Amino acid sequence: xxxxxxxxxxxxxxxxxxxxxxxxxxxxxxxxxxxxxxxxxxxxxxxxxxxxxxxxxxxxxxxxxxxxxxxxxxxxxxxxxxxxxxxxxxxxxxxxxxxxxxxxxxxxxxxxxxxxxxxxxxxxxxxxxxxxxxxxxxxxxxxxxxxxxxxxxxxxxxxxxxxxxxxxxxxxxxxxxxxxxxxxxxxxxxxxxxxxxxxxxxxxxxxxxxxxxxxxxxxxxxxxxxxxxxxxxxxxxxxxxxxxxxxxxxxxxxxxxxxxxxxxxxxxxxxxxxxxxxxxxxxxxxxxxxxxxxxxxxxxxxxxxxxxxxxxxxxxxxxxxx
Amino acid sequence: xxxxxxxxxxxxxxxxxxxxxxxxxxxxxxxxxxxxxxxxxxxxxxxxxxxxxxxxxxxxxxxxxxxxxxxxxxxxxxxxxxxxxxxxxxxxxxxxxxxxxxxxxxxxxxxxxxxxxxxxxxxxxxxxxxxxxxxxxxxxxxxxxxxxxxxxxxxxxxxxxxxxxxxxxxxxxxx
Numbered sequence: 001x002x003x004x005x006x007x008x009x010x011x012x013x014x015x016x017x018x019x020x021x022x023x024x025x026x027x028x029x030x031x032x033x034x035x036x037x038x039x040x041x042x043x044x045x046x047x048x049x050x051x052x053x054x055x056x057x058x059x060x061x062x063x064x065x066x067x068x069x070x071x072x073x074x075x076x077x078x079x080x081x082x083x084x085x086x087x088x089x090x091x092x093x094x095x096x097x098x099x100x101x102x103x104x105x106x107x108x109x110x111x112x113x114x115x116x117x118x119x120x121x122x123x124x125x126x127x128x129x130x131x132x133x134x135x136x137x138x139x140x141x142x143x144x145x146x147x148x149x150x151x152x153x154x155x156x157x158x159x160x161x162x163x164x165x166x167x168x169x170x171x172x173x174x175x176x177x178x179x180x181x182x183x184x185x186x187x188x189x190x191x192x193x194x195x196x197x198x199x200x201x202x203x204x205x206x207x208x209x210x211x212x213x214x215x216x217x218x219x220x221x222x223x224x225x226x227x228x229x230x231x232x233x234x235x236x237x238x239x240x241x242x243x244x245x246x247x248x249x250x251x252x253x254x255x256x257x258x259x260x261x262x263x264x265x266x267x268x269x270x271x272x273x274x275x276x277x278x279x280x281x282x283x284x285x286x287x288x289x290x291x292x293x294x295x296x297x298x299x300x301x302x303x304x305x306x307x308x309x310x311x312x313x314x315x316x317x318x319x320x321x322x
Numbered sequence: 323x324x325x326x327x328x329x330x331x332x333x334x335x336x337x338x339x340x341x342x343x344x345x346x347x348x349x350x351x352x353x354x355x356x357x358x359x360x361x362x363x364x365x366x367x368x369x370x371x372x373x374x375x376x377x378x379x380x381x382x383x384x385x386x387x388x389x390x391x392x393x394x395x396x397x398x399x400x401x402x403x404x405x406x407x408x409x410x411x412x413x414x415x416x417x418x419x420x421x422x423x424x425x426x427x428x429x430x431x432x433x434x435x436x437x438x439x440x441x442x443x444x445x446x447x448x449x450x451x452x453x454x455x456x457x458x459x460x461x462x463x464x465x466x467x468x469x470x471x472x473x474x475x476x477x478x479x480x481x482x483x484x485x486x487x488x489x490x491x492x493x494x495x496x497x
Contacts (some may be wrong), residue, residue, distance in 0.1 A: 011463040017447055043467065046474035050442060052423040057359040065351055065380045069344065072384065190382050 001026035006036045081088055182208060183216065189222060198230025217243060219250040224259065233263035248279070258286055261293065270297050340387055348468035351380060354397070358404060361439045364427050366409045374410045382407050394453075401444055402454045405436060426476050434469035437462055 001009075006029050012018035013026050030037050185208050192201035205223035209216050224239030240263065243256035261276030277294045280286035333351065338346035358379050360468045362372040382403050390399050427435055433455075448466070452459045 008460065008463075011448065011466055015441070015448070042474075043470060046470035049477050050438070050470055050473045052364070052427065052442065054356055054443065055360040055363040055372070057355050058369075058373065061359065061376060062355055063353060064373075065355070065376060066348055068377070068381060069384050083409065109489055287457065 001029040003029075003033060003036050006030075006033070007039070009041055010036075013040070014047055050083060099260075182211070182213060184217070184223075186219070189219075189226070193229070195224055196229075198226045201226040202230060217250060217252045218245050220246070223254055224256065228259065228263070233266055237267070239261040244276075254280060254283055254286060259292075261290070265293065265297060273297055333392055334401075334421055336387070336390050336396050337392060340390065347384070350396070355380075357444045358482045360443045361404065362409075364435075364439055364443070366411075367424070368390065371410045378407045378410070380486075384455065388410060395450060397446060398450045398453045401440060401446065401450075406456060422480070426473060426480065429476050430469055430472060434472065435464050437465040438469040438473070441466055 006026055009018050009022045009026050013023060053144065064088065169267060185204055189201045189204035189208070192198075194203060202223050205219045205226060207246070208219035209223055212322070220239065220243045224236050224243060227239055228236035237260055241254040241261035244253045244260060245255040248257070257279050259278045263271045263274035264270070274294060274297055277290040280290035281294065283290065332350065339350065344486050355376070359372060359376045360474040362375040362379070363369070364472055365390045366372055379400075383400060384402065390478060418486070427438070430438060437451055440454060441448070446454065448459045448462045451462045455462070
């Protein structure tokens with residue numbers, strides 16, 4: 001240790017704050033350096049000389065301090081006490097460990113937002129398909145489209161019935177939510193239809209139609225379509241007539257018009273068929289098919305009465321539903 | 323009183339006080355009252371002003387107790403508060419027993435006097451004093467060295483004439 005280093009630790013040595021290695025070096029240096037020895041002796045004398053007495057505080061001073069604190073505490077409102085606790089808590093919250101913990105929890109919480117929610121108790125998931133209009137032979141059965149499609153895609157092959165589904169949704173939106181029981185009945189009707197239990201499907205849809213509600217018209221149409229598949233045009237055509245009469249401007253009404261027109265066409269009642277096809281001639285979805293059917297009516301021979309009585313083929317793909 | 327030795331227990335008391343334990347506050351006051359009061363006595367003129375300054379320091383201590391953090395030694399926190407509290411104006415002349423000490427210490431520049439009192443009275447370590455006044459430890463030691471040497475010189479100058487007069491007085495009757 002040299003003299004400059006000694007000067008840096010002299011006060012530490014004087015007040016017994018020097019580290020062990022520094023103390024050893026300083027003591028060793030003092031042994032052979034008269035200059036530093038003189039400095040240290042002088043400082044030691046000054047320290048001894050500067051021992052001033054501690055003042056004795058009056059006893060009432062302590063009492064005054066404590067009294068002030070007691071009074072302050074007693075007069076503290078709930079707000080001030082809460083503020084004091086919040087201040088203390090905030091102090092602890094600012095600690096790095098707590099901050100890191102909070103950040104970690106925030107990251108976990110944020111990552112949970114990206115997890116997809118469980119489907120829960122939903123019965124099914126609806127998927128829409130977008131495409132171009134197709135011919136009638138490609139038209140899906142009413143049960144599939146009506147129940148399976150909820151998004152509007154009027155220009156595609158299943159356009160009419162998809163619009164039906166969309167309209168139903170729109171009607172539902174405007175007239176209020178469909179009850180869960182009705183939804184279950186619709187589902188049962190669809191199931192019965194798919195199983196070719198047309199009578200059962202008709203009864204279920206009739207039940208829904210008679211119960212009323214926002215999807216009553218749609219239920220009537222589905223009952224008519226089920227009846228068409230089960231018993232044929234003769235039994236179903238009146239149903240289509242009623243659906244159309246009840247709501248000619250609705251999507252269900254236009255589907256009913258198309259179905260009725262086809263039934264009347266099949267049974268040779270050209271005038272009635274023509275009325276329906278003409279009503280659809282300006283419909284953006286049905287116009288092409290309606291005009292084609294109108295043209296075909298003039299060439300259509302009068303069908304034998306028995307043909308109208310025969311039920312349609314039970315195969316869903318063979319349905320004439322648009 | 324050794325601030326370092328009392329560090330842990332002072333901090334524990336302070337944490338208890340933060341939780342509402344007034345007994346802990348009383349204990350802390352008991353431990354540090356004399357040091358704070360003594361520094362006050364050497365800082366302002368008159369016992370009334372010293373008492374007022376001491377009351378202010380402890381009032382500030384109570385008011386800002388929520389800001390105390392356990393990582394810091396309590397004495398560092400307390401004296402940091404103490405040096406920031408404005409001193410009241412002095413009042414009557416000091417009592418005879420501390421008048422000389424006050425007069426001598428009063429000759430020191432403020433920056434040296436603060437360091438000297440925190441070391442000699444509050445018994446803080448140099449590193450703690452550096453924390454209290456916001457400088458580095460080497461600067462504190464330099465101020466302390468100057469303060470000690472200045473006080474030595476002042477005291478020697480003040481005592482020398484007295485000793486001379488004593489000697490003169492002793493000798494005077496005989497002479």
